[in-house]
Amino acid sequence: MSQSKVTHLDNLARTRLSKHFFLRDFLYLETAAMHGINNVPDDLELAIEAGRQLCEQVLEPLQAAWGRIHIRSAFRSCTVNQLGNELGANCATNQSNYAAHIWDRRDEQGFMGATACIVIPRYLDYFEKTGDWTSLAWWIHANVPAYNSMYFFPNLCAFDISWYENKASPHTISSYIQDPNTGHKKRILAAGVESEFYQQIPLEQRYAACKHILAN
Template sequence: MAIETGTQLCEELLEPLQTRFGRVAIRSGYRSAKVTAFGNARRHGASVRFNAGYHIWDMLDGDGQKGAAACVVIPRFADRYVEGADWRTLAWWIHDHLPHAHLGFYPKLCAFNILWSEAPKRRIDSFIARRGCLTKFGMDNHAGDHSDWYLNFP
């Protein structure tokens, strides 16, 4: 299952990102349930329950769906971000162009988790200032064209 879901993550999300923006730096990807449980027992965060079908590619998520995520940095965008570019530029571009299931953005280098799932919820969250949910199914801004955010985007 890890090979199957990892292949989908690469083909549907990571390779199109690399085609569009150049090299993509992978910070983390697959994590075994055993390693996740080990870290959780030592208060390092992630639990098996919440990472199944996310960083744990060979387990179904809580809804019984397959999924695989990676934490990535796009160096070309990270340089712009350090100079003041808004993370939402990249978030909306991905949302409008790729079949992501979840995006989660972080302040350092504008790194983000990107999830492929067989049942994508298409949610975007951020730990960057104005933390919280940018969009999810049911919000007014979820559907439609967000190209005003990335008109001059590389």
């Protein structure tokens, strides 16, 4: 790689998206590194704007409440996402990831968006003892209204969290982890509507464990 390309990528990575987050935080992916692919946006302006909204409206409020957030993965270029899809590395098709992990493409409706897969270390000890991811999900639903969707994974209670420009899009909360309260993996929030089990429980009561964790 030429010195000019190195300088360009270095300057690009220094782009500040919010008070605590820089573009560099969101560019590293093992798939890209292993295959020697530069995971950088084609449409830099769009990627920065979508990423800035994700950081300012979703990640900063989370970090303010919970302390440092660990970024597992976030932005994917079309090339990297396509490769991940072909390798079966938990990457959806490019088109379904526009305005999600692919920050630098608008979706078919013309909206921008951005997704990051994150871990909240402060919550992790509780999750590993209880298997309960739902308390965190409901806390975010109640306290970070700018999120659009969440999808939880078994390892480290990592989860995808998204910001989406279309404010009419209803919230969803999904998981690959069994819900310890119901024993299934169904969505606990679909099209903005809670599953039947949670409709019987006041919202604040659903995230009581989070209140205890944050108080200590």
